[in-house]
Amino acid sequence: MKYxxxxxxxxxxxxxxxxxxxxxxxxxxxxxxxxxxxxxxHPDIKSYSIxxxxxxxxxxxxxxxxxxxxxxxxxxxxxxxxNYYPAISxxxxxxxxxxxxxxxxxxxxxxxxxxxTIRQKNVYENHIxxxxxxxxxxxxxxxxxxxxxxxxQWEAQKHNEREINLALNKAIEEKGPVHINVPFYExxxxxxxxxxxxxxxxxxxxxxxxxxxxxxxxxxEIWNKAxxxxxxxxxxxxxxxxxxxxxxxxxDDSVIVFTETTSNLHHEEFFTRIDTMIGPIEKxxxxxxxxxxxxxxxxxxxxxxxVSKKIKAFLRNYNPKxxxxxxxxxxxxxxxxxxxxxxTSVNDFFLExxxxxxxxxxxxxxxxxxxxxxxxxRHDAYMDEIPYSDLKAMQLLVSKVPDNYIMQLANSSTxxxxxxxxxPPSLRIFCNRGTSxxxxxxxxxxxxxxxxxxxxxxxxxxxxxxYDSNALWNKYLPSNFRIIILNNSGGGIFRILPxxxxxxxxxxxxxxVHDLKAEQxxxxxxxxxxxxxxxxxxxxxxxxxxxxxxxxxxxxxxxxRKVNDKVLLEYFSYMK
Numbered sequence: 001m002k003y004x005x006x007x008x009x010x011x012x013x014x015x016x017x018x019x020x021x022x023x024x025x026x027x028x029x030x031x032x033x034x035x036x037x038x039x040x041x042h043p044d045i046k047s048y049s050i051x052x053x054x055x056x057x058x059x060x061x062x063x064x065x066x067x068x069x070x071x072x073x074x075x076x077x078x079x080x081x082x083n084y085y086p087a088i089s090x091x092x093x094x095x096x097x098x099x100x101x102x103x104x105x106x107x108x109x110x111x112x113x114x115x116x117t118i119r120q121k122n123v124y125e126n127h128i129x130x131x132x133x134x135x136x137x138x139x140x141x142x143x144x145x146x147x148x149x150x151x152x153q154w155e156a157q158k159h160n161e162r163e164i165n166l167a168l169n170k171a172i173e174e175k176g177p178v179h180i181n182v183p184f185y186e187x188x189x190x191x192x193x194x195x196x197x198x199x200x201x202x203x204x205x206x207x208x209x210x211x212x213x214x215x216x217x218x219x220x221e222i223w224n225k226a227x228x229x230x231x232x233x234x235x236x237x238x239x240x241x242x243x244x245x246x247x248x249x250x251x252d253d254s255v256i257v258f259t260e261t262t263s264n265l266h267h268e269e270f271f272t273r274i275d276t277m278i279g280p281i282e283k284x285x286x287x288x289x290x291x292x293x294x295x296x297x298x299x300x301x302x303x304x305x306x307v308s309k310k311i312k313a314f315l316r317n318y319n320p321k322x323x324x325x326x327x328x329x330x331x332x333x334x335x336x337x338x339x340x341x342x343x344t345s346v347n348d349f350f351l352e353x354x355x356x357x358x359x360x361x362x363x364x365x366x367x368x369x370x371x372x373x374x375x376x377x378r379h380d381a382y383m384d385e386i387p388y389s390d391l392k393a394m395q396l397l398v399s400k401v402p403d404n405y406i407m408q409l410a411n412s413s414t415x416x417x418x419x420x421x422x423x424p425p426s427l428r429i430f431c432n433r434g435t436s437x438x439x440x441x442x443x444x445x446x447x448x449x450x451x452x453x454x455x456x457x458x459x460x461x462x463x464x465x466x467y468d469s470n471a472l473w474n475k476y477l478p479s480n481f482r483i484i485i486l487n488n489s490g491g492g493i494f495r496i497l498p499x500x501x502x503x504x505x506x507x508x509x510x511x512x513v514h515d516l517k518a519e520q521x522x523x524x525x526x527x528x529x530x531x532x533x534x535x536x537x538x539x540x541x542x543x544x545x546x547x548x549x550x551x552x553x554x555x556x557x558x559x560x561r562k563v564n565d566k567v568l569l570e571y572f573s574y575m576k
Contacts, residue, residue, distance in 0.1 A: 002041040005190035008137045009034030011199040017044050018201055019168045021070050025060040027053045029076025032103035033188040052470040053080050057087030058440030061096055062447025070097040070171045077104045078116035086439045091177040092127040093434030099171050104183040106136040120181050129178050130170040132163035136183035165202035172204045209344045211352050220356035227362040229255045230296035233263040235304030238428045245350040254362035260307050261418045266425040275419055276375050278310035279572035291318050302326040302346045305433040378575045390486050390564040393557050400542040408445035410460035411436050412493040438464040442471035455480040462487040472525040481552040489561045496565050518556045528553035
């Protein structure tokens with residue numbers, strides 16, 4: 001087996017392997033050659049070469065999202081690691097373990113005019129769990145005799161080994177991004193064989209917080225007296241909460257549970273479409289009365305980011321008396337009324353909390369379930385009436401996605417449309433909601449397809465697709481990868497958001513009107529391609545779109561640019 005001649009590179013690779021990192025996404029370069037050599041020759045590492053660094057980072061993000069364990073990213077010095085930043089910030093807010101390993105020039109070469117050289121130390125400091133800034137190590141041709149030099153080299157080595165350990169452990173312990181900056185002296189490509197590598201290993205420590213009966217009793221007493229309790233679940237991994245706890249919540253008449261498309265949490269009693277409940281109230285002449293009836297005494301939240309702006313607006317204006325959040329790592333004061341953070345896992349919390357609770361008579365759940373039933377009738381009627389549009393296309397898609405697919409959703413309009421429908425519970429649905437950007441959504445889906453070995457469907461708008469079209473420049477994409485593009489010739493979200501659609505700069509600088517099509521991109525990257533521009537054509541295409549094939553497929557659905565916003569905005573008025 002070949003190793004880099006540079007001991008520092010060997011130690012980085014060895015410690016990654018010892019921490020069970022099995023997947024490494026490499027951005028080609030020269031300064032990172034010692035790392036590339038080490039990872040690509042190691043039998044326990046699966047390496048991937050992705051040229052576009054921004055795409056590479058989101059590919060790694062998608063892989064780590066599915067694997068729920070760290071994936072490493074390796075790049076050269078200079079601007080390369082800056083292109084990783086969007087994915088790093090997404091990983092930071094979405095609790096996804098990424099390990100960025102950037103090659104660098106030695107410190108004395110910084111800011112002297114050398115090419116491909118920037119200030120890399122702590123470059124991600126606002127969105128990183130740990131930054132390990134390593135010392136460069138000289139590789140001498142002859143044995144060191146000078147004791148002071150030997151001591152300096154030994155100290156540098158021990159510093160580096162400790163920092164690598166601490167960074168990797170942080171990614172494992174807290175599930176988030178870390179950065180290891182590795183300066184190398186030339187030569188970079190020299191190798192050695194059959195060498196023993198034994199860096200110091202510091203084991204990760206995953207500690208669990210448990211609450212005693214005495215600590216929980218006061219909160220249980222509040223819970224037992226509250227007749228209106230609301231649970232909201234944000235982004236969550238599939239099967240994150242044990243079914244027995246879901247049953248407990250579902251059977252409590254004083255509790256209503258709001259879940260989102262990205263919650264991946266299912267029960268027939270839960271409210272799966274928040275906006276269809278809140279949006280019509282905003283249009284109702286009895287708005288204040290209805291919102292007061294919905295206002296909970298206790299708001300209990302868990303999971304990641306919440307998509308619905310409507311539920312945020314409602315709870316910020318109608319604060320509950322208590323807002324408790326369950327998360328072992330962090331709690332955001334999303335509704336400006338957070339007064340308790342339970343620093344533990346959801347399952348551990350319910351295991352300790354529920355034995356202390358009792359039911360209370362309440363009509364809270366029944367009242368809102370009756371309204372939900374009426375909303376469903378109105379929803380079905382509206383969907384039967386609407387013209388061909390984005391919303392109609394999404395409706396047609398809901399019934400056609402095969403069971404057990406992994407589905408990735410782009411941001412902006414796509415995720416908002418998806419929120420209005422009840423998707424089959426066998427689907428596992430993801431979206432980059434950490435920063436809610438359109439950048440990297442296709443690459444994330446690609447990474448999830450590469451890591452999962454399962455069929456993956458990416459549903460995206462046109463701007464998100466074209467913005468990240470370099471994601472298709474990827475030789476590792478499986479043949480069961482599918483992309484559906486809702487092409488409304490621009491950023492349709494801006495027609496939905498408040499703003500002057502008739503202003504002279506709207507189409508160019510907000511909506512970004514275009515006439516681009518994905519057909520030539522599909523041809524260039526050897527994707528199967530179909531297009532649809534009507535309900536009939538969509539149905540015909542979807543009948544065979546998910547069939548097995550020898551290559552990935554794209555279905556591009558063209559919708560009318562100036563109809564979509566009206567259809568969506570009138571939806572909430574119709575629903576009341």
